[in-house]
Amino acid sequence: MNAASYSAAVPRSTFQSLDRKFSPSSSGIPSLVRVNCRPDCNKSTSQASLFLSLGSNNGRKGMLGGASSWDTHARRNLIGQTSYSVTTTFGGVATESPSHVAEEKVGILLLNLGGPETLNDVQPFLFNLFADPDIIRLPRLFRFLQRPLAKLISVLRAPKSKEGYAAIGGGSPLRKITDDQALALKEALDAKGLSSNVYVGMRYWYPFTEEAIKRDGITRLVVLPLYPQFSISTTGSSIRVLQHMFREDAYLSKLPVSIINSWYQRQGYIKSMADLIEKELQSFSEPEEAMIFFSAHGVPVSYVEDAGDPYRDQMEECIYLIMQELEARGINNEHTLAYQSRVGPVQWLKPYTDETLVELGQKGVRSLLAVPVSFVSEHIETLEEIDMEYRELALESGIKNWARVPALGLTPSFITDLADAVIEALPHAKAMYASTSTSEEEEEHDPLRYLVKMFFGSILAFILFLSPKMITAFRNLI
Numbered sequence: 001m002n003a004a005s006y007s008a009a010v011p012r013s014t015f016q017s018l019d020r021k022f023s024p025s026s027s028g029i030p031s032l033v034r035v036n037c038r039p040d041c042n043k044s045t046s047q048a049s050l051f052l053s054l055g056s057n058n059g060r061k062g063m064l065g066g067a068s069s070w071d072t073h074a075r076r077n078l079i080g081q082t083s084y085s086v087t088t089t090f091g092g093v094a095t096e097s098p099s100h101v102a103e104e105k106v107g108i109l110l111l112n113l114g115g116p117e118t119l120n121d122v123q124p125f126l127f128n129l130f131a132d133p134d135i136i137r138l139p140r141l142f143r144f145l146q147r148p149l150a151k152l153i154s155v156l157r158a159p160k161s162k163e164g165y166a167a168i169g170g171g172s173p174l175r176k177i178t179d180d181q182a183l184a185l186k187e188a189l190d191a192k193g194l195s196s197n198v199y200v201g202m203r204y205w206y207p208f209t210e211e212a213i214k215r216d217g218i219t220r221l222v223v224l225p226l227y228p229q230f231s232i233s234t235t236g237s238s239i240r241v242l243q244h245m246f247r248e249d250a251y252l253s254k255l256p257v258s259i260i261n262s263w264y265q266r267q268g269y270i271k272s273m274a275d276l277i278e279k280e281l282q283s284f285s286e287p288e289e290a291m292i293f294f295s296a297h298g299v300p301v302s303y304v305e306d307a308g309d310p311y312r313d314q315m316e317e318c319i320y321l322i323m324q325e326l327e328a329r330g331i332n333n334e335h336t337l338a339y340q341s342r343v344g345p346v347q348w349l350k351p352y353t354d355e356t357l358v359e360l361g362q363k364g365v366r367s368l369l370a371v372p373v374s375f376v377s378e379h380i381e382t383l384e385e386i387d388m389e390y391r392e393l394a395l396e397s398g399i400k401n402w403a404r405v406p407a408l409g410l411t412p413s414f415i416t417d418l419a420d421a422v423i424e425a426l427p428h429a430k431a432m433y434a435s436t437s438t439s440e441e442e443e444e445h446d447p448l449r450y451l452v453k454m455f456f457g458s459i460l461a462f463i464l465f466l467s468p469k470m471i472t473a474f475r476n477l478i
Ligand SMILES: C=CC1=C(C)c2cc3[nH]c(cc4nc(cc5[nH]c(cc1n2)c(C)c5CCC(=O)O)C(CCC(=O)O)=C4C)c(C)c3C=C
Pocket: 050, 113, 114, 115, 116, 126, 129, 134, 135, 157, 160, 161, 164, 172, 173, 174, 227, 231, 233, 234, 297, 298, 299, 300, 343, 374, 375, 378, 379, 380, 381
């Protein structure tokens, strides 16, 4: 689609504008991120924690209970249901909509996870990760423990993680790859007539999301997470940071913003994945014999079943769409989906990649094509976990022929499709105006409530730290 003139009857990508509507829950999370949820997932606010399961809290099923929640009575603001008619020219040229003509300066913010660049960065990077309340979901009563717990876990986990990063050259390649993707996206947008500034915002390492958007006169912003599928733990977490930034900042709160929550169903992405799979199958002497083994990053089951994370549904739909595309090309290989990279003692999405590989080997599968599907760059979990650990396990389990599809990276058809997604999202940008503080924030500022929480929380935490469950939890980390 050419940016110079388009009628934005936007297809299936789900994107929404930041708006100031808050849900009735106390989470402080704007309704904008509650998307793509199954119709039956509007249970209220059950919580998940990575490490502990203590049963109910305030009548809520879940791990430690009551942390901030992703209740998902999804305001399915799917753009496919809306019809827009906007004629726009970009690139320093007048932008014309039915209501106004203005000079637009477009910014695109790519969101990603970030990774340690050196081995010395590993522990502080892990600290940032585990200090995220969307990764370790503590109930409010225990929230004051988030940072000490993150410190403890990061120190315990660091030696194992360092080994992994050492095996792939001493650091994560994510920053370089994401910067390259940003440049490629800018060029693809230029080629479509849209001049833009593309920024990179990482959640847990440099350049941090909080510092990503520069004050260079942007008048409209598209937020594009580099995760095809939405999860509370990835896109959701980054959007939470943005939400906070936008609430605090006068300039940002007025900036029209459009957020692309997930884009796994875009044809350009599906076809690009199918191209990579089709190509890699040719590396087998008998391509039709190879099982296509999709390996997605896992999340704890409670995210999906209690907190309403749409991640598993989106992942399954994504695999279905890729397989449909392959079948349309006459490729009818068997396929399966499993989840990798679990951390801690709780149940994660199943089946697990390691267990599935062993089972497939035992069942007589001899050729296997691994397809990483939750991420679009090479990173530690493709380069170390899949290419080294899982490959070795597969070969030990009787699988003779092993290959892995590369991450999409800079694949031109993929980058072009991201550019289209940005262009389609632009007309839907809306300002997020200043909002009132949430009940959660108000509570933080009430000293009496805070003291009571600290008192009871400390007693509970003391008991908890001595429990066998906690000891097992830490043992499973290292
Ligand atoms: C869609 C992708 C990802 C999801 C979902 C996700 C959830 C998730 N991750 C952890 C814990 C860790 N993740 C780590 C690294 C890491 N995670 C992702 C992506 C997703 N995570 C990426 C791309 C990376 C690698 C970045 C890089 O440096 O290359 C790590 C550190 C590495 C390690 O020690 O294994 C941890 C720990 C949790 C707990 C979680 C959901 C709750």
